[in-house]
Amino acid sequence: MMARDEIEQKVEKILQSADSFSRYEGKPFLLTRVMAAVENKTQAKPAFVTHLILQPYLLTFILLLNIFSAIYFFKNNSSIDQNREQYIDQLAIEFSISSNSYDLTTLIGEE
Amino acid sequence: MNEQEFIKTLKSGSEKAFGELVEKYQGLVTNTCYGFVMNKDDADDLAQEVFVEAHQGLANFREDSKISTWLYRIAINKSIDEIRRKTRKKRFAYLTSLFGKEDHPLPIADHNSPNPHQQMESEERLAILNSAIDKLPGNQAIAFRLSKFEGLGGKEIAEIMDTSIPSVDALIHRAKANLKRQLYSGYSQGKF
Numbered sequence: 062m063m064a065r066d067e068i069e070q071k072v073e074k075i076l077q078s079a080d081s082f083s084r085y086e087g088k089p090f091l092l093t094r095v096m097a098a099v100e101n102k103t104q105a106k107p108a109f110v111t112h113l114i115l116q117p118y119l120l121t122f123i124l125l126l127n128i129f130s131a132i133y134f135f136k137n138n139s140s141i142d143q144n145r146e147q148y149i150d151q152l153a154i155e156f157s158i159s160s161n162s163y164d165l166t167t168l169i170g171e172e
Numbered sequence: 173m174n175e176q177e178f179i180k181t182l183k184s185g186s187e188k189a190f191g192e193l194v195e196k197y198q199g200l201v202t203n204t205c206y207g208f209v210m211n212k213d214d215a216d217d218l219a220q221e222v223f224v225e226a227h228q229g230l231a232n233f234r235e236d237s238k239i240s241t242w243l244y245r246i247a248i249n250k251s252i253d254e255i256r257r258k259t260r261k262k263r264f265a266y267l268t269s270l271f272g273k274e275d276h277p278l279p280i281a282d283h284n285s286p287n288p289h290q291q292m293e294s295e296e297r298l299a300i301l302n303s304a305i306d307k308l309p310g311n312q313a314i315a316f317r318l319s320k321f322e323g324l325g326g327k328e329i330a331e332i333m334d335t336s337i338p339s340v341d342a343l344i345h346r347a348k349a350n351l352k353r354q355l356y357s358g359y360s361q362g363k364f
Contacts, residue, residue: 068359075304075355076348078297079320087202088216092194095223096187102224 179235190230193239194223200240200322201247207321208251209258210302218254222246244332248314255306300364304354305347312347319344 152158173181181189201222206215225246233242305313314333318324326337333340358364 068356071359071364072352072355075297075301076351078294078301081294082207082298082321084199084203085206085212085215086199087219091198091202091216091219091223092191094220095194095227098220098224099227102228 175239176235179233179239183230183233183235190227193226197240197243201243204244204247204318204322205251205254207317208248209254210299214254218247218250222250225250238331241328241331244318248318248332252310252314259306300355300358301351304351304358307354308347308350312343312350315340315343316347316351 178189178192182193198219202215202219205218205222206212209215209218222243226243229246305316308316311333315329318329318332324332326340329340330337355364
């Protein structure tokens with residue numbers, strides 16, 4: 062255990078060591094290194110894929126493609142429904158089934 | 173050419189002007205970083221980063237500001253980031269040392285100096301002081317470092333820290349008191 066005076070002396074020495082701090086002005090050729098780093102930063106381009114995907118024209122194209130696909134899908138879907146109804150009607154005519162007939166098996170059995 | 177004209181030339185993208193800026197402020201920036209990180213190689217790397225950031229931020233630099241104040245701010249922010257990064261690294265190194273081998277480089281005295289023993293002692297004291305400063309609250313540490321290691325006056329520190337001169341004086345006063353307390357308790361507990 063150190064004596065109080067001894068500790069105080071050491072603390073003072075430590076605090077005074079800040080006064081003996083010697084300046085450091087740096088290595089030479091800093092400008093060359095800085096310019097090289099600046100050039101590297103300006104030359105560094107984003108990754109090819111990211112760069113390509115982030116292009117506004119590509120994003121617009123993808124959006125339009127989605128819209129057209131959606132329109133085509135719904136349009137096609139409704140024409141399929143129409144065709145289905147037409148087939149059912151044709152079948153009904155072929156088997157002489159009217160929409161009033163509720164029991165198909167009886168009707169077929171009668172014939 | 174006065175400072176405002178120089179700033180205009182800098183902002184116009186003149187490489188010659190930027191070269192002059194680096195040459196004129198290299199010492200200021202490097203020494204400020206050194207006062208924070210206490211390592212010459214790290215200070216050189218940080219100074220380089222400071223000037224790269226300055227080059228990229230020239231367009232946003234207000235012409236009514238002082239170049240030195242602006243560079244001091246960038247240097248301080250970069251140095252604080254570096255200290256934080258090193259602290260995280262140290263914590264991680266401590267964890268890895270618990271499981272593996274430890275790798276602590278020993279301080280080596282510069283044998284070219286007239287008294288290597290004395291030099292090592294003063295470096296050791298400075299290292300203790302630096303670790304104590306690191307534990308101070310942020311603003312106290314900045315004010316103390318700028319005052320002691322960069323030799324700046326209250327007015328300049330106030331400009332850099334965007335505060336008043338009395339606040340700076342109070343910060344430095346509190347920093348000294350806290351350092352004394354911290355070092356005293358460190359010695360009495362046998363930490364140093």
